[in-house]
Amino acid sequence: MTPAQAAALEFLQAGPAASDLSAFQDRFEAAIRHHGFSRYSYVKLAEHGQPIVPRLAFGRGVEQWAAYYIEQGFGAHDPAMAGIFSNTRPFAWSEVQCQAETPEARRVFAEAQSTGAREGLLVPIHGAAGELASVLMISEEPGFDPKAKTTLHAMAMLYATLGLPLAEIEDDEPRPGKLTKRETECVHWIARGKSDWDASVILGISESTVNMHIERIKRRLGVRNRPQMIYELFRRGWLPREDAY
Amino acid sequence: MIHVVKLENRGLYARQLEEMHQLRKAFFIEERGWSDRTTRDGGEFDDLDDDRAVYLFGLETDGSIGLSARIRPTGDKSMLADHFPELLSEPASEVKAPGVWELSRYFAAPRHRGREGLRRNMELRTAVVASALQRGARRVVAVTDVYLMNTVIRTGWEHRFLGLPMSYAHGDAIAFDVRPSARSVESLMERHGLSAPLLLEIGPTEAENAEPHELEVLAKAAAVLGQGDLRILGKLMGRLGELSATMSDAEADALLQKVRSALLS
Incomplete structure (x- = not known):
């Protein structure tokens, strides 16, 4: 097994144990750097099967480029964007650059390269309920070993699926000694018999984020299941009131 | 509810078993392009469709198949260990061992895909763990396409990826295992808002005057x-x-x- 393969296996098997987004991204970065990729992002592109204005959810080293890309409306001309909607497997910029037939499309690639990027690998992330996102990995080196594409695909799937709840959970408002704002919202719906999926649709966050909030509350209270959690919250006077949010 | 169909009660499910093989042909061969698979009598079969296979069916109200999966002990043969050992970072003998079962041929009819099908899919995936646990499994192994890794993760199984992914004739595959436990079943049921009873395992002589899907209604009523x-x-x-x-x-x-x-x- 090569060092790159060992790093990939380490990320696939031990990556999920990371306690926060920063540690998780450190592990992802350590694995993909073996293939020349140093910048990366997760961007939401569709919800419930409908395209949305692209939204950078998390990543490193791409914030400026993502904001510029969205502001300039590059998505309407970028052949890579069309590729994400129609593919389940990853593809490189160099594979779709030949489809940039208009001046606007060629400008997207020229401007990306002007930031120092030489190659990008795009991984479409299709959710079961019509969600679509993409993981973009950027290299400042001219190419990467195409044989590594399958491994990079798997690492990006893990990065996307576990990174989203870690990013969303950091976007919360702590209330020391009590439930946070998001925890309050999650408990409100779970106590009314909603599944994690139902609550996630209502709250506009991922199903995994709802689950992560509930599991954290259970751990904090030292209880085993959700009925015990509701009872313990009630006993402590922490159960959200109807008008809690 | 998910019907557990084993060798002893297959006689009660003759219609559903025939339909399952037909739907497997439609899904795996016609939709996904697995053209190298064995077909007979209008259905898809492989060498794991033997007496040791246990099928899990989610039925429609008319008794037809809505979702289906197969679990089977790996001791004598295994799709992962025999055909895809390169997906394992551990010796294949660890997978072909007592207490290890394999999940395969999972599919949902088109009406159970996407957002509308989430709950029933989660019910079937929870049933995989619950029925394997009932059979003494300590581990359930499976192969999935890399682009479906997010569905494996979001199910909430106690899972682990078993090695690096590899390309195969029809895509990219990766192996994973699931650790069955009573606590995991309880957690999955809570997480996905599922109600007990989850499994319906009808004895071979218990359904003389009723179809399995009709007994399912009775079992649900009996639960409340x-x-x-x-x-x-x-x-x-x-x-x-x-x-x-x-x-x-x-x-x-x-x-x-x-x-x-x-x-x-």
Whole structure:
């Protein structure tokens, strides 16, 4: 097994144990750097099967480029964007650059390269309920070993699926000694018999984020299941009131 | 509810087993392009469809197949260990071992895909863990396409990826395992808002006068009604049956609607 393969296996098997987004991204970065990729992002592109204005959810080293890309409306001309909607497997910029037939499309690639990027690998992330996102990995080196594409695909799937709840959970408002704002919202719906999926649709966050909030509350209270959690919250006077949010 | 179909009760599910093989052909060969698979009698078969295979069915209200999966002990043969050992970072002998089962041929009919199908898919995936646990499994292994890794993760199984992914004839594959436990089943049921009972395992002689999907309704009623209530319900249904025997379908439907309205008001 090569060092790159060992790093990939380490990320696939031990990556999920990371306690926060920063540690998780450190592990992802350590694995993909073996293939020349140093910048990366997760961007939401569709919800419930409908395209949305692209939204950078998390990543490193791409914030400026993502904001510029969205502001300039590059998505309407970028052949890579069309590729994400129609593919389940990853593809490189160099594979779709030949489809940039208009001046606007060629400008997207020229401007990306002007930031120092030489190659990008795009991984479409299709959710079961019509969600679509993409993981973009950027290299400042001219190419990467195409044989590594399958491994990079798997690492990006893990990065996307576990990174989203870690990013969303950091976007919360702590209330020391009590439930946070998001925890309050999650408990409100779970106590009314909603599944994690139902609550996630209502709250506009991922199903995994709802689950992560509930599991954290259970751990904090030292209880085993959700009925015990509701009872313990009630006993402590922490159960959200109807008008809690 | 998910029906557990094993060697002993397959006679009760002859219609569903035939339909399952046909749907497997439609899904794996025609939709996903697995053209190298064995077909016979209009269905798809492989060498794991033997006496040791246990099928898990989610049935429609008319008894047809909505979702299906297969679990089977790996001791003698295994798709992962025999055909895809390169997906394992551990020796294949660890996978072909006592207490290890394999999940394969998972599919959902088109009406159970996407957002509408989430709950029933999660019910089937929870049933995989629950039924494997009942059979003494300490580990369930499986192969999935890399682009479906997010569905494996979001299920909430206690899972682990078993090695690096590899390209195969029809895509990119990766292996994973799931650790069954009572706690995991409880957690999955809570997480996905599933109600007990989850599994229906009908004995080979328990369904002489009813179809499996009809028994499912009875099992659901039994889960919420006491013995006395069930007895009354049985008598009522008997009387309704006698009445409806002399009626047209439309008249029977109207009567049932009338009873339903009266009860609900």
